[in-house]
Amino acid sequence: MAKNKTTETEINVTDFINSYVDNDLKKADSFKLIELMQSWTGFEPKMWGPTIIGFGSYHYKYASGHEGDAPMLGFSPRKAEFSLYVYSPVAGSEQLLDSLGKFKMGKACIYVKKLSDINIDVLEKICKITIAYLNEHHECAACRQ
Template identity: 40%
Template sequence: MADVDPEVRKLIDSVENPVRRRDAETLVELMSRATGQPARIAYSGIVGFGTYHYHYESGRQGDAPGAGFAPRKPATTIYLNDGVAAHADELEHLGPHTTGVGCLYVKDLEQVDLDALERVVRSSYEALTRPVVE
């Protein structure tokens, strides 16, 4: 991780849990490969890669990271903003994890299939950043 944004480096260095810190280092590399985008601080405590524009039926709209993660104390949160259900088949083979609607929670990346995780991140990012054809 030689060429990482200083704010991202500061966040990773501040992670107390050595497993979460190691996993954050791994995810910066994995998500950079999967998205083709550099790591940056997206929100407080969240490392993001690229952006996508969302627009809800309510009229609310904005920009959010196309991929991202947060090294939280109980587990690392990996954001899949197109929804976890879109990746159900691949996640069956991932290894130990839990999920929310748009979040994947992993306690130790050494216990999961990193190739499968990279495919999930890439697929999610591509779905979110694909140009909308009207």
């Protein structure tokens, strides 16, 4: 079985943002996302793989036997846009997307160019639904609402 490439690392989150993000607005938005996600999860930010900033963790196991750990919430400040790893397709979350603002939906993430494009209160609701879903459906030694 292949080893999961996206695992928690010891890279300093602030150092990563300061060296990786070259746009001042994106840098400010990155620190704001850290503040928000830390508040919503109660967890310190940690680097996952080379470019994902995650909060908390949960253990998943698929029917195929593949298993691993992933952050409860996370984001990556990519060059073109942010990848927000915050969405679980559960009851109630789809309607929230309608009022989130300007974004694109990926397979496993929400793409946002800048935080001012979205409604932060709606993002918080989406994140809290995801946290509740993960607590209910996965091993979350480090999960809490």
